[in-house]
Amino acid sequence: MKVLYFAWLRERLNRASDEITPPSEIVTLNDLVAWLRARDEALDLAMENPAIFKLSINARIVPGDTPIAGATEIAILPPMTGG
Amino acid sequence: MKVLYFAWLRERLNRASDEITPPSEIVTLNDLVAWLRARDEALDLAMENPAIFKLSINARIVPGDTPIAGATEIAILPPMTGG
Amino acid sequence: MILVSKSPFDPGAEANRLQAAHTEAGAMVTFTGLVRSHPDDPITALILECYEDLARNELAAIRDAAMARFGLIDAAIIHRHGRLVPGETIMMVMTLAPHRQAAFDGAQFLMDYLKTDAPFWKQEETAAGLRWVEAKAEDGDAKNRWSR
């Protein structure tokens, strides 16, 4: 499974994505974010205000309690500034 | 002084304008409209709901209590449907 | 710019021209009014009568009011009259502003005032003849929201 990072989050991490294999007890997107933060101090710091981020599975924005079963591409999205 | 009529008011009167010389006791636009209606039954009938009409002096919309001193062109304007 | 005329105009070209004239704008809104024909009640044309001198004066006053009230960078109104067929552009307003809400509010303000204070009168031409379009009470309501 791929995790994508964008904008200043990508810059803070010095990479645009990770290839991950989460353990089977990781059920939801929120579980996944907690697991990713626990193993990466830079990500943990960058996400200290987690409510500002949106999350996506397979290129659709979904709530954090969505199960990750079937996910091939996940993204952590800082506040958007399009338009 | 010229009085212009537009749209269905023009059609009801069968003319687009009148050349008038109101007596000196006619001070405001409202006075003038009352005077015009008193001398023209078709206009009187067409304006039986006077509140729907706007009035103009010299091509500017003005309130009915505006004095007509200096007016060269007056218009009686049915509800507008531009846009 | 205020333009009142019987001549057709190109809405896209007018919008591009106004946009190109200003580099400090971040937002532009256009509204275009079109002659529409309802399949269930078709019209062959819309005929607009106009009091041209008054139209130019009132549209200029409405534009000045919108520029000041919403801090617009520029605003323009183009309005045709005469006989127009379905699909033709009747009129257009355009607003340029630093940010989007001012551009939207300015354009809506222009339209709401234009509907009640711009001296145009529409007739629909149908197979059965001509009929005057009645003014809508909601147009007066829409204008009144700006004085609240």
Place this chain on the structure above:
Amino acid sequence: MILVSKSPFDPGAEANRLQAAHTEAGAMVTFTGLVRSHPDDPITALILECYEDLARNELAAIRDAAMARFGLIDAAIIHRHGRLVPGETIMMVMTLAPHRQAAFDGAQFLMDYLKTDAPFWKQEETAAGLRWVEAKAEDGDAKNRWSR
């Protein structure tokens, strides 16, 4: 139409094309977002990062929601990314409706959702380097007005 691309586009030509595709519309609204440079704090460019797959999916969903909610005849969103200089067109939304209020409301709805749910991130390029544009709290507020 949803178009997400690095390529420039001609806003006037796009508007004319959409207008010409529909004869039952009485009203069309366009919003155009432009790169602006403030004289007191000039930028040399705006650099937009984009998650293209998500952008296409979310913009299509926002468009479908606006079409249904406001009874639009058509709606389109065009959004560029990459490096744009002051005066360039960043994006455009267009709505076609039978009447004006639906066209205005539809365009504002599209913009309000696009500001918070479309995956674009802006960086300003200045003489001092690059800086990320911060999201505005008011953009979230503007979106929330549609759920009241």
